[in-house]
Amino acid sequence: MEGSPDEFGAYRLLAGGVVPRPIAWVSSRSAEGVDNLAPYSFFNVVAYDPPVVMFAPVGTGDDLKDTPRNVLDSEQFVVNVVTGDLVEAMNATSATLPEGASEFDHADIEAAEATTVDAARVADAKVAFECELYDAVEVGGSTMVLGEVVYAHVADEVTVDGKLDVTKLDAVGRLSGSYYATTRDRFSLERPD
Incomplete structure (x- = not known):
């Protein structure tokens, strides 16, 4: 089959063909002080100097x-x-909740206060990036949010000699629909010169 993205259903084509996608489990705080937590699989690293991620x-x-x-x-x-x-x-935090409800409470997730930003973080997350807004860009019907990482939390259990060890981080990625993937099945390739 060949054709334009619309012929395949653009969302289904992109969400099913660009896999696995890392998941940004984004926590934020409303002006009223309500802690929000929601997953986004349109997420990635944008730059390392300065360190910027996007969802x-x-x-x-x-x-x-x-x-x-x-x-x-x-x-x-x-x-x-x-x-x-x-x-x-x-997954529980992807539920639609009433206005003013917190996903932390709904899913019984322990929150910890962030160190440098005014937001909670998931206390049990092995890696958490505290971010300040770098920019926001409307792209079609979405808003690309860029955040500069200003502080990081990394659990000792996923480090070696003070550095993050990807072989110890059991990250989960999004496929499409209700399908997910883990990073347990790893292999290594040497890059050519």
Whole structure:
């Protein structure tokens, strides 16, 4: 089969063909002090100098959900990395809740106060990046949120000699629909000169 993205269903084509996608489990705080936590699989690293990550929720302008609205208002958020032990809790935070409800409470997730930004983080996350808003760009019907990482939390159990060891981090990625993947099945390739 060949054709334009629209012929395949652009969302399904991209979400099913660009896999696995890392998951940004973004925590933010509303102006009223409500802690929000939601997963986004349109997420990645953008730069390392300065260290910038991005996530791209659907919605623009007045049509934003809680997380991007909180981030644009406060200019602060935390990206928590989803690991196998937290995947059920992450899924529970994707539920639609009433206005003013916190996903931390709904999913019974222990929150810890961030160190440098005004937001909670997932206490049990093996890796969490505290971010300040770098920029936000409307792209079609989505808003790409760029955050500069200003502080990181890394559990000792996923480090070797004070450095993150990817072989110890059981990260979970999003496939499509209700499918996910883990990073347990790893292999190594030497890059050519």
